[in-house]
Amino acid sequence: MAISPTQAAAVLDRVDADLDAAVTRLFELVAIKSISTDPAYAADCARAAGWLVDDLRTIGFDARTVATQGHPMVVGHQAGPPEAPHVLFYGHYDVQPVDPLGLWERPPFEPALVSAADGTTVMTGRGTSDDKGQLMTFVEACRAWRRETGALPLSVTILFEGEEESGSPSLGPFLDQYGDELKADLALVCDTGMWDRRTPAITTGLRGLVGEEVVIHAASRDLHSGMYGSAAANPIHVLAAVLADLHGSDGAVTLPGFYDGVAEVPDDILAMWRGLGFSEKDFLGEVGLSVPAGEKGRSVLEQIWARPTAEVNGISGGYTGDGFKTVIPAQARAKVSFRLVGRQNPDLVRESFREFVKARLPADCRAEFHMHGGSPAISLDPDMPQLRQAAAALEAEWGRPAALIAMGGSIPIVGDFQARLGMNSLLIGFGLDDDNIHSPNEKYDLASFHKGMRSWARVIAALAG
């Protein structure tokens, strides 16, 4: 379908005119406490899904929620012209927990427009950036197309997930069951970041993720350390010893076979990354650090984009309240995640970790394991035609070429789209490094939101051709 320049410009004007209302809509969605990992918020997750279905219906989508073992999926369809391409847009409506709540300057679920010290306007609240604000940039772009022209220039299927922040346990079975309904020519994902405040980015590499929880059990009950201390196995000691063993003195992960399938980054890619003008000092300095902590002899960009990691994300055992209690606990637990690259196999990494723990258990101790998701790393072909079309659209909006970057985080669905549905994904997002996603005081720049909508309006036109 040929789209006239006048028509495209009118759609962008419509985005501009509709900005206030778009902010109001996003704030309604952000106010819903859809924390997927905590069962206490299951009803809120369902409410967020319902809100999205209602909103999609107002702009012509045939939308519904689909129940899963966990939180519901949101699925919507809207046909474009018969000859137009068909895209599947993916986002997630669930958000991270908000603890430690005391560090938030504003209540996380009472979003607000705030003027930052540097003069920018930001939207505050959990999920404003990750991923409610980002997914709404696409929805709002569709709204502008629909309201301005009465239709979308391509066929769009929507899939919003409610478990992305908790390992996406329902996603595989869902894709197996509904793959035919979801399959499109290309997937679009808005869950990534800009290169910097002025430079748009398309993410072509993503690390995979393995999440594991390990519980070390010793005595059958908590013991008094005066009565049993040193005679009884202390599961905190056992856990500390296991976790301390996970990294060697060179910063490398010590799990047997961990680096199988990890290739060195080609020199030309490393050279391109060096050319990005990335400042390790600024990146670390912004969070109060000065020295890269990981594998020796590798740059920070290489560490976070191209190297696998093992990180303990949580640990607990014994008495953790105020004051002191001389207890030897019956158990201690840790949540450990592995970021994967290249062809590392999530199942083998998980198995290697479990064996690693079991090999270090002293007498009278046993380990219990809980799986929290696993996905391989993925990388996209930088020569894909749609990628070039999208890059041109982004350049038109931002006045600078889009950077092709890798990302340290994991978006499991991209691998699933490739493996299960044979679909490539374009990862375009407008988050910024200082958005505080997964942290207190999450925000999304109003400019990210506004120009993000405009960017999608342009990308939609570019892909429609």
Added chain:
Amino acid sequence: MAISPTQAAAVLDRVDADLDAAVTRLFELVAIKSISTDPAYAADCARAAGWLVDDLRTIGFDARTVATQGHPMVVGHQAGPPEAPHVLFYGHYDVQPVDPLGLWERPPFEPALVSAADGTTVMTGRGTSDDKGQLMTFVEACRAWRRETGALPLSVTILFEGEEESGSPSLGPFLDQYGDELKADLALVCDTGMWDRRTPAITTGLRGLVGEEVVIHAASRDLHSGMYGSAAANPIHVLAAVLADLHGSDGAVTLPGFYDGVAEVPDDILAMWRGLGFSEKDFLGEVGLSVPAGEKGRSVLEQIWARPTAEVNGISGGYTGDGFKTVIPAQARAKVSFRLVGRQNPDLVRESFREFVKARLPADCRAEFHMHGGSPAISLDPDMPQLRQAAAALEAEWGRPAALIAMGGSIPIVGDFQARLGMNSLLIGFGLDDDNIHSPNEKYDLASFHKGMRSWARVIAALAG
């Protein structure tokens, strides 16, 4: 003062007749949630102190609370005959926290009389054994003497503390200020255990205690492990490495200078302990363990009575709720305690630990320390005359000689009585190994309570002489 056998027998009868009322009184005290380590229960601690003052006044004590920087002390006096000895009785009205609450079979602050599977009757609830039930055995013995004979056969000063479970921070200053008022010929303490269900015990050795909390700080805020993983220092990793280093492969503590002042136990004492018929298998088996975890080549009794230890009593960092969160936390913390023996110096042990941690901090990390009490080990002269008198009284009540034992736990006040007031202490208690002190489902056998009161009634007579 000569006490006639008839008079002593009448006092014991009075104890028997008053048992039901004594249980009712104890349950009133147990129902008060005097958890000293948690500031949320400060008013409950004050309430427990007030309850004790009121009760002591009903049996002729000139009693009052004395404010401290922390929870109040309870002080009471009652003069005996002019020529009679003067004893100071010490107990503590504060209790341990009750988490994990879900493991309690009955609410911890709703005490009840329950028939156990083996036919014994137990009193359930936090503090029934440690130390409310134990301290009331002495108060009830005084009550029986007073009600039966109109007076006590010796002069008694009472000191009840409200911070024993949280490191006794106010005790030193209090003893400095009120030492003259508190000084007596001998201190009596009821905060220890029987040798077994049928054999009374006098504890002549106690380990000391150093409590430390360490907080490792890294980045200025929680980070997303996808964005920062491996590039940013992870304080959980740093903490795990420090804690894993605390013990060598032989189970010994690795802190420099830690064993200074630790003497080997003399062979004759080791032989006496072997003669006690202690079963390592039963002791460990009762809590689901089978192998001593501590220093290699030493018996369990030696480990818990005569060797110093390092135990991590609590650890926390990052996301510890349900589910998973891929966070690199800004901080991680652990509570670590050291049990001391011989002439180990608590201040030097604390300092050595702090240096040990600091020496292991990588770039960008810092450690913060919080002190939670410190006291040296103490040991009593087994040939002290009052000890022999008390042992005879116990044998008369229980029909078996009292065992002279050491104890793994710490009762800091005994060292303070010795060091600050030049007073020896007799440690006599009626707790049992299965009382679950510091654990869910704490209980005190009704027989411990009843025969404990009778024992004190006899010991009072023996000391009055």
